[in-house]
Amino acid sequence: MYDLIVVGAGPAGYTAALYAKRYDLDVLVVGEDLGGLCSEAYIVENWPGTKEIEGKELTDKMKEQIEDLGVEVVQEKVDKIEGNKSFDVHTENRVFETSSVILALGADKRRLNIEGEKELVGKGVSYCVTCDGPLYRNKDVAVIGGADSGLKAAILLAEYADSVSVFEATDKIMAEKIMIQRCEQNDKIELNTGTVPKKFVGDNYLEKIVFQNGEEVDVDGAFVEIGSVPNRSIEKIGDREIKRDEDGFIEVSSDLSTSVEGVFAAGDVTTESNKMRQIVTAAAEGAIAAYSAYTYLGEKEE
Ligand SMILES: Cc1cc2nc3c(=O)[nH]c(=O)nc-3n(C[C@H](O)[C@H](O)[C@H](O)COP(=O)(O)OP(=O)(O)OC[C@H]3O[C@@H](n4cnc5c(N)ncnc54)[C@H](O)[C@@H]3O)c2cc1C
Structure with missing residues (x-):
């Protein structure tokens, strides 16, 4: 039984895990694409303290940092989450139990889906x-x-x-x-x-x-620049809908709690940070969501 499962292995998910671990929570990260959208960034020049770094190198470093602290990162897709107050997180072959969840599912820029597009991403x-x-x-x-x-x-x-x-x-x-x-x-x-x-x-x-x-x-x-689409791979906890806005972004309060108790969200998938969708805002939301999960778990124990 984990204290917290973070779904998503991008900057929001990794930062959430970093903060959660430092709050001494027993945390697991489950992410389908390690590094998330960030690893597609050819070069990142706006991550404070680093003049330039490849997106993949940046997220590899984030992963290494949390693994050094003892966080386990599992590369699997979460198919569904069930439960009420404690949750079962289902991947294809496994079920992980947890007391709280952070959804750091990301959003994707809408693609044109035309010839040559996929091959030339990051190359023009x-x-x-x-x-x-x-x-x-x-x-x-x-x-x-x-x-x-x-x-x-x-x-x-x-x-x-x-x-x-x-x-x-x-x-x-x-x-x-x-x-x-x-x-x-x-x-x-x-x-x-x-x-x-x-x-x-x-x-x-x-x-x-x-x-x-x-x-x-x-x-x-x-x-x-034809809009962006939030990841919608997880819409419900059991049969309870996670509230989203009209564009499909997960609605959160300023503490990044969602409409489902014990479930928080962070990063590009949320309605927060003025929908800026940057690495720095995703990471910041990850930190806030981890703190909120920590507070929530403390209150639950009392
Ligand atoms: C080409 C490109 C260049 C960019 N350059 C920059 C830049 O220079 N500076 C900058 O600040 N931002 C940049 N961005 C934006 C930046 O990448 C995003 O803002 C950032 O990655 C968002 O982080 P996130 O953790 O919220 O989501 P993501 O990085 O998208 O991560 C989402 C994670 O959730 C996982 N996931 C989703 N659904 C499931 C599921 N059901 N089960 C398990 N895992 C799941 C994904 O696999 C992934 O691991 C760039 C984006 C692109 C595409």
């Missing part, structure tokens, strides 16, 4: 302007997606890149007026509508985007 194709934008200084880049997040991305990219072409699939740029104005006033930014990407082309690195209308555009980088 990116889903994170905050993270990778500075790598495109004096380059020509594209933003796929002309809603608010796409235009925000374009404005940020224009600080580094020589040119930023925004490609929106529909016939209209559907973003806040002020964002559209800012883009129109920026000489580096060009807005295109009715442009649906068909494939990304490049041998080892992105070279061009081919569109469904036959148009081809040479670019050094392409940022896909």
Whole structure:
């Protein structure tokens, strides 16, 4: 019987385990993809104290740190969680018992699912302007997606890149007026509508985007900004629904408790941190959730 099981082995899950262990909780991490989305980051330049580090190296270090403290990390997918106040966490072949749970399931940038996309992630194709934008200084880049997040991305990219072409699939740029104005006033930014990407082309690195209308555009980088999707692999505890917002993010209070007692959530999957979805916010939420689980377990004992 564990005090706490953390589901998710990304920055939120690893940090939750780090804090939980230091609160002397008996904690287990169960994660399907070790390192989570963070391990996809080609280079991370905004993790405080480290000028640059590959995402995978960063999460490997996080894992090593908790394992050195005695935390067990199991690479398995959690299929379901059952119970009330104490919980059974089911993977394909095992059931782990615990008094509390932190769901650190992450969120994924929505993908285009077109030819060449998967192969060129981290090699010109990116889903994170905050993270990778500075790598495109004096380059020509594209933003796929002309809603608010796409235009925000374009404005940020224009600080580094020589040119930023925004490609929106529909016939209209559907973003806040002020964002559209800012883009129109920026000489580096060009807005295109009715442009649906068909494939990304490049041998080892992105070279061009081919569109469904036959148009081809040479670019050094392409940022896909068509929204993000929270992980929904765990929706219920037994037959109790974990409350989510209309976009599917787990609703949490400021202590990161969910609608189910004894179940907390942290990182990209939650409605917290202004939905910033960064490593530093995921880690911070992991720490808060661990503290809340520790407090919850203490109160339960009294
Ligand atoms: C290409 C790229 C580059 C990025 N660069 C940066 C950057 O430079 N700086 C930055 O701050 N952010 C960056 N990000 C964002 C950053 O990766 C995320 O904000 C961060 O990883 C979120 O951490 P998390 O722990 O909440 O979720 P994740 O890292 O996504 O981890 C989720 C974990 O939950 C596991 N999981 C989900 N469901 C289950 C289940 N049912 N059973 C078991 N395990 C499950 C997953 O396998 C995974 O281990 C980047 C993202 C991408 C895609």
